[in-house]
Amino acid sequence: MKDFTHNTYKELLETLKKQNYQFITVEEYFTSTYNDSKPFIIMRHDVDRRPNSSLEMAKLEKSMGIKATYYFRIIYQTFKPNIIKEIINLGHEIGYHYESLAETNGDYEKAIKDFELNLDRLNKFYLIKNIAMHGRPTSKWDSRLLWNKYDYKKYGILSEPYFDIDFNEVFYTTDAGRAWDNEAINLRDKVDTKFDFSFTHTNDIIKALKNKELPNKIMINIHPEHWAKTNIEWYKIFIVRKMKNFIKKLIIG
Numbered sequence: 001m002k003d004f005t006h007n008t009y010k011e012l013l014e015t016l017k018k019q020n021y022q023f024i025t026v027e028e029y030f031t032s033t034y035n036d037s038k039p040f041i042i043m044r045h046d047v048d049r050r051p052n053s054s055l056e057m058a059k060l061e062k063s064m065g066i067k068a069t070y071y072f073r074i075i076y077q078t079f080k081p082n083i084i085k086e087i088i089n090l091g092h093e094i095g096y097h098y099e100s101l102a103e104t105n106g107d108y109e110k111a112i113k114d115f116e117l118n119l120d121r122l123n124k125f126y127l128i129k130n131i132a133m134h135g136r137p138t139s140k141w142d143s144r145l146l147w148n149k150y151d152y153k154k155y156g157i158l159s160e161p162y163f164d165i166d167f168n169e170v171f172y173t174t175d176a177g178r179a180w181d182n183e184a185i186n187l188r189d190k191v192d193t194k195f196d197f198s199f200t201h202t203n204d205i206i207k208a209l210k211n212k213e214l215p216n217k218i219m220i221n222i223h224p225e226h227w228a229k230t231n232i233e234w235y236k237i238f239i240v241r242k243m244k245n246f247i248k249k250l251i252i253g
């Protein structure tokens with residue numbers, strides 16, 4: 001059965017709602033502005049490319065009264081001010097999906113300048129309080145290392161989930177590489193956790209939710225570019241992804 005369709009995503013959201021999860025943004029989590037007697041889901045989106053697919057997802061969420069957090073990369077193909085503005089107008093939150101150390105090949109001084117510049121560009125549309133590393137798989141540089149030398153809190157940033165969320169408390173899962181269990185491809189987007197759930201299809205998550213097997217605190221990181229609204233789009237994404245994962249495997253070795 002085809003996974004990563006908007007229909008499946010809608011079913012996931014409906015199930016979360018039925019199971020009484022409240023949808024909170026990353027900022028709401030870090031400012032404790034939510035009801036802590038109820039289970040919560042932080043729906044996080046990394047906007048790696050194809051920002052239009054994020055807009056489509058943002059509209060779907062809005063139609064269901066749901067707020068999410070969209071982390072934008074600042075590269076030509078992704079940084080589209082009109083799309084960012086529309087997503088803000090739909091009531092969602094924006095974060096910065098930085099990759100500065102990979103971008104500057106490990107040059108820390110250039111990297112922090114790159115970070116500041118991009119943060120300014122985003123701040124024109126939305127006061128950025130939350131950042132998350134983009135784990136560029138083709139680079140040997142892990143951009144999180146930038147924070148060994150600098151402090152993001154200095155920029156008014158509340159959180160970088162990889163450092164500021166305890167993933168023994170909040171269960172984390174991601175569709176990186178367009179799979180829920182893609183350990184080989186998913187080099188950097190991993191967290192230390194005591195939870196041991198394994199899903200191959202989004203329906204497995206839906207089933208686990210219905211059986212009340214999942215924790216009360218959840219963060220799901222979904223890349224909207226992997227999810228299709230139509231059949232034609234689905235096959236396009238499927239084929240491109242097959243090729244990309246094949247190439248990544250060759251690079252990673």
Ligand SMILES: [Zn+2]
Nearest residue numbers: 046048134135
């Ligand atoms: Zn990313």
